[in-house]
Ligand SMILES: Nc1ncnc2c1ncn2[C@@H]1O[C@H](COP(=O)(O)OP(=O)(O)OP(=O)(O)O)[C@@H](O)[C@H]1O
């Protein structure tokens with residue numbers, strides 16, 4: 325009897341694992357194709373052979389500038405920042421068992437963005453020091469929300485409501501800071517409000533890659549415990565998970581990812597919020613959602629930026645496109661919570 | 669047979685946010701026995717289980733396992749000895765029964781170690797014991813309340829601990845599944861010597877299946893002992909404020925409580 329059940333278990337696991345691998349492979353392939361297309365397409369079309377030669381360091385008349393200087397930095401930063409947003413957002417959503425508990429909704433991205441604006445406008449800093457300040461601010465906001473909503477345990481919906489309030493306050497600060505900086509143009513302002521890869525430079529990639537490796541690696545190392553938190557604090561802890569410690573590690577890692585990406589591209593609207601749920605739909609709820617969410621995040625930013633530049637009438641920063649995608653999903657979640665009588 | 673573990677609660681005071689729920693409670697769990705905790709709603713039964721399984725820190729006093737404070741033991745090591753099924757757990761969205769039950773193996777897996785044959789065996793045995801094997805690939809969201817409860821019980825069984833605490837495991841179960849579950853726990857206790865502690869609302873089932881009854885009132889231990897000593901009219905009145913008659917259960921020979929309300933008694937009818 326047990327042996328037949330073992331058979332059922334193994335078959336089910338093989339199926340789900342196979343599906344998951346296929347889907348992750350599919351996402352990777354899709355990302356590779358989109359990356360190539362982003363390098364080929366634009367105002368003019370560059371043939372793949374020329375793109376390849378430029379990538380390998382060759383000098384191609386006409387293509388070296390458009391591909392090497394314009395398209396490549398944009399595409400690379402889009403992918404890396406998208407991965408940071410996707411993974412960081414999904415980690416928060418899993419940890420708090422609620423898709424609304426995403427850093428871009430509860431004010432953590434806004435905090436990092438405000439700190440970046442502050443560092444640039446008032447302190448005239450740039451580069452890694454801006455990222456450092458953004459991380460500190462992101463963590464500060466995360467801990468503030470945590471402390472304000474802590475009442476003998478963290479309740480998801482209280483945390484979300486507190487976060488939304490704080491997010492609104494921080495947005496008004498960003499608007500104020502932007503108003504105080506008359507030298508800035510609309511492009512720059514948009515970057516800090518909704519996120520944009522317009523100013524992307526290849527030298528920004530190093531830092532993003534580093535945090536992805538270090539903090540992303542940290543999150544992946546804890547992904548099994550993180551996954552257990554979905555069972556609820558009591559069950560997780562009865563099954564031997566150190567809940568408080570896991571939560572702190574996840575907050576640290578996820579906020580770091582979000583903050584560094586935000587310091588580079590601004591808070592690309594709703595990318596953190598959308599990636600996890602989309603990834604979960606695609607790969608199923610077997611195993612950790614972190615890696616697929618990172619891939620979905622990269623796809624969202626990459627394709628969103630392309631759409632904002634070339635597919636829409638006029639040119640819009642990527643945050644406007646992802647924002648337009650995210651808003652209906654947000655409304656859907658709230659309506660669903662209302663219908664099922666659930667909490668936020 | 670497993671090693672007998674001794675879990676003791678001494679001078680325990682615990683509660684939420686400063687308001688004590690349990691006060692000055694002393695309790696030694698009998699190793700290798702089945703203990704049922706009974707008491708009125710909100711008297712602190714779940715709170716006691718949560719403190720005893722280190723989900724809640726005591727404000728004063730301590731809980732020890734084999735002499736050492738459980739709040740100082742490594743979480744994972746403790747989870748291999750002591751399992752707890754809380755009162756109303758919530759399953760993650762979209763998770764399958766097999767996946768849920770497999771998570772009971774979490775404490776047995778190292779940080780890097782892979783899923784092993786023994787893990788599969790434990791999960792399969794738990795699914796079989798709870799008659800959930802046929803539903804293994806179903807999503808937990810799509811189960812009935814009783815099936816869901818059995819999936820959770822299977823998860824607790826897969827954890828394979830010497831000490832198992834269950835908070836109202838029979839809720840949502842129909843009468844035959846209630847008996848089946850209690851029989852299953854008895855088997856576990858008899859075959860492996862698992863120490864079982866459960867909160868039960870049905871006094872008659874508690875008296876029938878438990879070796880030892882613990883009656884709580886307002887966060888304090890009122891009486892404990894074998895069912896014959898605890899399930900008496902005076903105690904039922906003290907704990908529940910209910911008049912009753914105790915008879916001998918013709919099936920088990922254990923005491924059985926018949927509640928006496930204001931209506932539907934022989935004296936009432938002409
Ligand atoms: N998380 C919590 N925060 C604050 N108070 C709580 C919490 N959980 C329980 N309480 C309170 O503690 C008291 C005891 O609750 P407990 O859950 O231990 O009761 P119980 O005996 O298990 O009741 P029931 O039979 O209804 O399950 C109740 O008054 C309850 O309101």
Ligand SMILES: [Mg+2]
Nearest residue numbers: 713714755835
């Ligand atoms: Mg209870």
